[in-house]
Amino acid sequence: MTRLRVIAAQELRDLWLTGRGLPLMLAYAVLLSVTSYLVASNQALNFLEQREAVSLTVQVAIGVAALLVLVTSADAISGERERGTLEWLLLTPTPRWVLLAGKGLAAMSLWLVAYVVSVPYIWYLARGTGVLGRALVAGLCVGTLIALFLCSLGLAISTVAGSNRVALAVSFFVLLAVFFPTQLPASAQGGGIGDLLLRVDPVTAGLQYLGLLLITGHSAGEDIDWLLGPVVLAVLAAAAALVVGARMSLRPGRSA
Amino acid sequence: MSRLASAVLAGLVTIIVSAAPASADSPSDSASVQISQDPTTARADIGAPFSFTTTVSNPGDQPVPDLVAHLNIVSLDPVVTVDPEDWSTRRTQYLQPVAAHGSTRLSWSVHAVNDGRFVVYVALATAGAETVTAGPALHVVVSRQRHLDPGGVLPVAVAVPVVVLVLVIAARYRRRRLS
Numbered sequence: 001m002t003r004l005r006v007i008a009a010q011e012l013r014d015l016w017l018t019g020r021g022l023p024l025m026l027a028y029a030v031l032l033s034v035t036s037y038l039v040a041s042n043q044a045l046n047f048l049e050q051r052e053a054v055s056l057t058v059q060v061a062i063g064v065a066a067l068l069v070l071v072t073s074a075d076a077i078s079g080e081r082e083r084g085t086l087e088w089l090l091l092t093p094t095p096r097w098v099l100l101a102g103k104g105l106a107a108m109s110l111w112l113v114a115y116v117v118s119v120p121y122i123w124y125l126a127r128g129t130g131v132l133g134r135a136l137v138a139g140l141c142v143g144t145l146i147a148l149f150l151c152s153l154g155l156a157i158s159t160v161a162g163s164n165r166v167a168l169a170v171s172f173f174v175l176l177a178v179f180f181p182t183q184l185p186a187s188a189q190g191g192g193i194g195d196l197l198l199r200v201d202p203v204t205a206g207l208q209y210l211g212l213l214l215i216t217g218h219s220a221g222e223d224i225d226w227l228l229g230p231v232v233l234a235v236l237a238a239a240a241a242l243v244v245g246a247r248m249s250l251r252p253g254r255s256a
Numbered sequence: 257m258s259r260l261a262s263a264v265l266a267g268l269v270t271i272i273v274s275a276a277p278a279s280a281d282s283p284s285d286s287a288s289v290q291i292s293q294d295p296t297t298a299r300a301d302i303g304a305p306f307s308f309t310t311t312v313s314n315p316g317d318q319p320v321p322d323l324v325a326h327l328n329i330v331s332l333d334p335v336v337t338v339d340p341e342d343w344s345t346r347r348t349q350y351l352q353p354v355a356a357h358g359s360t361r362l363s364w365s366v367h368a369v370n371d372g373r374f375v376v377y378v379a380l381a382t383a384g385a386e387t388v389t390a391g392p393a394l395h396v397v398v399s400r401q402r403h404l405d406p407g408g409v410l411p412v413a414v415a416v417p418v419v420v421l422v423l424v425i426a427a428r429y430r431r432r433r434l435s
Binding site for chain 1: 406407408410413414421430
């Protein structure tokens with residue numbers, strides 16, 4: 001546990017003090033500002049009902065933060081490998097899964113900080129709607145599940161990818177694939193297969209749950225089955241990443 | 257003489273037929289009621305709501321049941337497309353029977369979604385009627401008013417990136433000092 005704490009602390013320092021954590025947060029804040037401004041403009045015209053505006057902002061906050069987590073985790077191992085620093089890391093007397101978990105915690109910190117950055121926007125847009133509390137709590141829960149799933153996926157891809165470019169390209173492809181069901185037309189979402197696809201895909205299921213909670217006004221437990229897919233896949237992806245991470249090597253495809 | 261008599265008879269028949277109701281037993285329809293509107297002109301800023309009332313009067317001796325009033329919006333500018341559903345969430349009202357020589361008032365609440373010149377009107381229909389009666393036009397001029405700070409969100413939209421920017425600069429300054 002101490003080793004994990006040491007590795008995580010080092011990774012967090014690298015990310016937030018000398019790395020790209022803060023510049024990424026600046027870009028994230030600017031994006032949320034633009035989104036909130038546009039949402040407020042539409043709200044003033046009554047195009048968007050206020051709860052829809054809150055839901056949209058929470059979903060954008062989660063979606064973009066999850067993207068940042070995925071990009072950072074996809075760079076975690078393959079990036080070190082290309083920069084020639086993975087060898088030093090592998091020489092440390094630490095189990096490799098602990099190295100991976102430390103990098104995972106650092107990548108997940110991006111989600112948590114991004115969520116803190118998004119709170120003022122959500123608070124401002126949700127004033128007087130009565131959904132502020134549930135928007136913040138549900139946003140945190142759903143976002144953590146999605147971020148954990150994508151972070152684990154990124155780490156696993158980064159561990160086995162031949163190059164950093166491949167790791168990033170595959171991660172982006174996976175990201176597009178998991179966001180794809182959210183863009184399906186309503187007619188394609190009906191029926192057994194369509195419904196199953198929506199529920200299995202953690203991003204779609206999580207955002208659907210948020211929509212039902214914030215826009216439709218359902219209680220937190222009413223549609224909790226929508227979170228079954230995200231929970232199961234987040235746990236499975238994290239376990240798979242740790243298993244793959246335990247076999248991390250200087251050159252992908254070769255056991256250590 | 258017989259030709260003159262025939263012409264007079266035909267004329268009389270025509271006058272009698274056109275003066276008589278379509279059918280004494282036919283259901284009263286929307287054509288037998290009158291619609292008035294207040295006001296007849298309105299000005300609004302884009303995004304702002306405005307309201308007006310329509311009075312449906314029945315000058316006849318029979319009550320008029322089953323009237324349906326429907327609100328519609330027409331743009332007088334060919335390049336402005338109107339989606340009436342955006343303008344009003346309640347565009348159809350089902351009326352209680354209007355008593356003989358009575359009237360009923362309908363209130364309409366509308367949001368000005370596009371800028372330009374528009375005509376808003378209410379049409380009355382019934383299930384068995386052959387015609388739809390349209391009321392007088394409400395001429396609406398909607399002006400565009402650009403808000404720099406919609407919903408007061410601008411302070412938050414500016415402050416948060418500025419705070420993060422300060423943190424970025426502070427981290428960079430610290431890094432330079434340490435190196």
